[in-house]
Amino acid sequence: MNQAIDQEGDEQALGSGEEPLGPGGAWAMAVGGMIGGGIFSTLGVVITVAGHWTWFSFMLGGLLALASGESYSALTRQIGKSGGSYAYLRELGWNRAALAVVWTLIAGYTLTVSVYAVTFGAYAANVFHAATWAKLFAAVAAIVVLAGVNLMGAAQATLLEKVAVWGKLMILLALAGIGMWHWAPERLLLQAGQPVGFGAALVGMGVVFMAYEGFQLLSYDYDEMRDAPRTIRVAMPAAILVTMATYMMVAVGATMLAGAPAIVQQEEVALALAGREALGLAGFIAVSIAATFSAGSAINATVFATARLAESAALDGELPALFASRDERDVPWFGTLVISGVAIVLVLIGNIASLVEGASLVFLLIFALVNWLAVHCRAGRRWVSICGLCGSLAGAVMLLLYLLDLV
Structure with missing residues (x-):
């Protein structure tokens, strides 16, 4: 029966002129959601905290x-529909908690879109040594263009994601490889002769956790997938493993190229500095291109999934009905425009650096909730969910202590 439902959903998607997401497209969406502003905008932040243990924090x-x-x-396959943590709570009948979570998630994702846009603008403007206004202009332009891509439909958004993901992965891994070839572990130290303690890696994990926000976007795209149970089961862990390996290699290789102090000093465009050290002007340009591709794909993936989360909540009567409106391309246009518009406002008026740490705290708490729900609902492997729950809470506590300047 479930197979028949899946086939019917695929036929409806194809009938509407859109190609459902397969494992490759879903994998690209998840990687794009994580390696967005991720490594490009957070490497300097975590090095400040964790020093030569940065790779371990990642x-x-x-x-x-x-x-x-x-x-x-496991939870998404168990309930058989899109919606993520919001849908899990609704399935249990905990509607008030679901309403609070959906508004929190939409706000958090809108914030991450603005962070990715700032990263895009910083790298794009840095190539031309442009003024501050050019960074803002490029950031706003990125959101506007990618909102337009989303309004064109899932097939176009997924094609862009695949191209962007493979391009940035090749450049990042090449940068990491060159750095590790020129093995220089002393350059990982913030201050010579004063290594950071191992415990700092735990703090660093909490501070930088926003870099892993994004894989869960697939739980909002479940209804857009072909053979959804298999696609999400394969694509989600594969995307996380590739992202983790990339972050660890770049944290070591790029830092060996540029040196930890230099990366901290120029954290906004740190990897462009490492690219220049690796291959001169060509490396600088290549990494800057990768950063703009990366931030752009993260904006695309986040807007794509968040608009569908808002649509799901609107269909349940939790959000205004306009969020459930779809245009002739079968795209939730109102949610796409609202999320993009608010993100533009945040780019223009927000202090993104401090909000990044706040977003990390929000996602650690949300992930703790989801791991607890998996244990409660007996979804997936219990011991894995318990590890996820304990780790999320530990990371949230360490980050909170850091924000309160107690560690």
């Missing part, structure tokens, strides 16, 4: 994301 975050991904995937 590994801890990746393992936590992998455990949480197991919970998301």
Whole structure:
């Protein structure tokens, strides 16, 4: 019966002129959602905290994301529909909690869109040594263009995602490889002779966790997938593993090229600096292109999925009915425009640096909730969800202590 439902959903999607997401497209969406502003805008932040243990902070975050991904995937397959943590709570009849979560998630995702846009603008303007206004202009333009791509439909958004993801992965891995070839572990230290303690890696994991926000977007795209149970089960862990490996390699290789102090000093465009050290002007341009591709694909993936989350809540009567409106291309246009518009406002008026840490805290708490729900609902492997729950809470506590300047 479930197979018949899946086939019917695929036929409806194809009938509407859109191609459902297969494992490759879903994988690209998840990787694009994570490696967006991720490594490009957070590397300097986590090095400030974790020093030469930065690679370990990324590994801890990746393992936590992998455990949480197991919970998301199992819960989504269990209820058989899109919606993520919001849908899980609705399925249990906890509607008030679901309403609070959906508004929190939409706000958090809109914030991440603005962070990715700022990253896009910073790297794009840096190539031309442009003024501050050019950074803002490029950031706003990125949101406007990618909102337009989303309004064209899922097939166009997925094609862009595949091209952007493979392009940035090749450039990042090449940068990491060159850096590790010129092995220089002393350049990982913030201050010579004063290594950071191992415990800082735990704090670093909490601070940088926003870099792993994005894989769970697939739980909102479930209804857009071909053979959805298999697609989400395969694509989600594969995307997390590739992202974790990339982050760890770049954290070591890029830092060995540019040196930890230089990356912290120029954290907004840190990897462009490493690219220049690796291959001169060509490396600088290549990494800047990768950063803009990366931030652009993250904007695309986040807007794509968040608009569908808002649509799901509107169909349940939790959000205004306009969020459930679809245009002639079968796209939730109102949610796409609202999310993009608010993100533009945040780019123009917000202090993104401090909000990034706040967003990391929000997602750690949301992931703790999802892992707990997986245990409660007996979805997936219980021990994996318990590890995810403990890790999420530990990361949230460490980040909160850091924000309160207690560690």
